[in-house]
Amino acid sequence: MAQPRSLIAPLSRFGASVVTGPKSDLPRFTSLSYQTIRCATNKSDTKKKKKGRSTFICHDLKRADQFSLVDAMHYIRAFEVGRNPSSSKYEMHVHLKTIKNGPVVRNRMRLPHPVKTDIRICVICPADSKAAIEARAAGATLVGEDEIFNQVKEGIVEFDRCICYIESLQKLNKAGLGRILGPKGLMPSTKTGTVVTQVGPAVRNMTGGSEYREKVGVIRMAIGQLGFTPEEMQNNIKAFMDTLKKDIGQLSDRVSKDIHEVVLSSTNGPGFTLSGEFRGPNSVSPKELSGPL
Amino acid sequence: MVHIVSRMRKLRELLWVRVGPGAIILPKEVSKITMEFCKKLEGGHRGPRHFWHEMLPRVKYRNPSIPIHISRHSDPAGPSLLHIYTTPSSTTPTPTSTSPLSSTPPSATPNARTTLTPDTSAPTHTIPCLAFSESQILEQLIETTGAVVVQPTPQETEELAEIEDFKRRSEKDRVEVREKLMKVRREQELLKMARGEVASV
Structure with a gap:
């Protein structure tokens, strides 16, 4: 009720109006004084609100339903019924206890059972060097220097990942490909770990490797194909x-990060908070979940 | 990340996968179920699709080891069928035994249908689904296979009623809140008009 009155009040200064016309003079004056008081209180309110929290909210998990891995997979397989098993995937969401403006966890790792192995990798190194032979042996699709630069400049980018041999870095920077590769996230740099001294292992890690990084306190990653058995998962x-814990341990001592919640989800299914157990007391046998979907 | 409350509410409603129409235990002879129907609804393909979305998760939950496969074509005049494959119970070469239980993991490269072994044998039963509703299809499935329907326990029915009640109340609240919101918005609109900012009308 207070809001319309305070909005009508300034109209009274400009004289007659359709809405304010039939009103008497007395309430207008009262409303004016009321408005000034309201403004004062409003200002103090906003000052109080400005103090936000510096950490992400972590809800208590005591009341949350938690599932064992087999149970969660049992449900997820029911939800993904009839879907193409190669297009739907299991996802992992890890909720961290962390401050908002700290460093983020970010790394690349190789899962024991890779989720996706058909990415095309480009290696930038002299075409007739030892590194090039290594790269080809490890499964890179494009190896070279100037030919690749020319191709990219013409707009042909036929790879999903790009690695640079450390001795070719200068040439790469001179070629000025940052404009084209940068927005695609393909530009090699030491920060992202794509400038390497040993090409072979790097390429091998990338095929079947998966990247993860923390965004607003949550790490998300594809963790498996729908056809995986519970043991593989x-x-x-x-x-x-394990790698995540190692990563967190490597951060400086001042920042503290803890794993708060681990959620297993899938492309079409809901998210299940995992309890950390493999089988619950009432779970079905893992054998039943290992057949084709 | 999805808020924990909405996630937990969704998990509480997981009950719908456990009980309800479609919660049936198929006999052991059934080795595989496949369906084929159109991607579009017109031409009577509504029932099969609803059957897939509503009933098949329950069937799959109760029979986790039976593979269920769906292929959808793009021809509205095409077939709409549900095939049931069976193996004689004496031999029992069910897919679970032939599936890769050895140490090698399934090929990680997402080839088309890597997880399904090609099956050329003809289906034992075929149910036409064209222009049938999902409940009719389920009835036919139960009839042809002789499946056992799972009855919900009293505790589960109680929980289901609770969820139903919660949903009804939330719907009522939603209407009330919406009315209030619309009232406030209408007042603001009127005030805007009174101030001479008629551009919005």
């Missing part, structure tokens, strides 16, 4: 959590 999740 267990291996993958274990490997992922």
Whole structure:
């Protein structure tokens, strides 16, 4: 009720109006004084609100339903019924206890059972060097220097990842490909770990490797194909959590990050908070979940 | 990340996968179920699609080891069928035994249908689904296979009623809040008009 009155009040200064016309003079004056008081209180309100929290909210998980891995997979397989098993995937969401403006966890790892292996990798190194032979042996699709630069400049980008051998970095920077590759996230740089001294292992890590990074306190990653058996999923999740813990440990001592919640989801399914167990007391046998979907 | 409350609410409603129409336990002879129908609805393909979305998750939940496969074509005049494959119970070469239980993981490269072994044998039963509703299709499925319908326990029916009640109340609240919101908006609109900013009308 107070809002319309305070809005009508300034109209009274400009004289007659359709809405304010039939009103008497007395309430207008009262409303004017009321308005000034309201403004004062409003200002103090906004000052109080400005103090936000510096951490992400972490809800108590005591009341949350938690599932064992087999149970969650049982449900997810029911939700993904009839879908193409190669297009739907299991996803992992890890909720961290962390401050908002700290450093983020970010790394690349190789799962024991890779999710996607058909990415095309481009390696920038002299075409007749030892590194080029290594790269080809490890499964890179494009190897070279100037030919690749020319191709990219023409707009032909036929690869999903790009690695640069450390001795070719100068040439790459001179070629000025940052404009084209940068927006695609393909430009090699030491920060992202795509400028390497040993090409072979780097390429091997990338085929079947997956990247993860923290965004607003949550790390998301594809963790498995829908056709995986519970044992394979267990291996993958274990490997992922181990590398994640190692990564968190490597951050400087001042920042503290903890794993708060681990959620297993899928392309079409809901998210299941994992309890950390493999099988619950009432779960079906893992054998039943290992057949084709 | 999806808020924890909405996630938990969704999980509480997981009950719908456990009980309800479609919660049937198929006999052991059934080795595989496949469906084929059109991607578009017109031409009577509504029933099969609803059957897939509503009933098949329940069937799959109760029979996790039976592979269920769906192929959708883009021809509205095409077939709309549900095939049931069976194996004689004496031999029992069910897909679970032939599936890769050895140490090698399934090929990680997402080839088309890597997880399904090609099956050239003819289906034992075929149910036409064209222009049938999902409940009719389910009835036929139960009839042809002789499946056992799972009855919900009293606790589950209670929970279901609770969820139903919660949904009804939330719907009522939603209407009330919407009315209030519309009232406030209408007043603001009127005030705007009174101030001479008629451009919005």
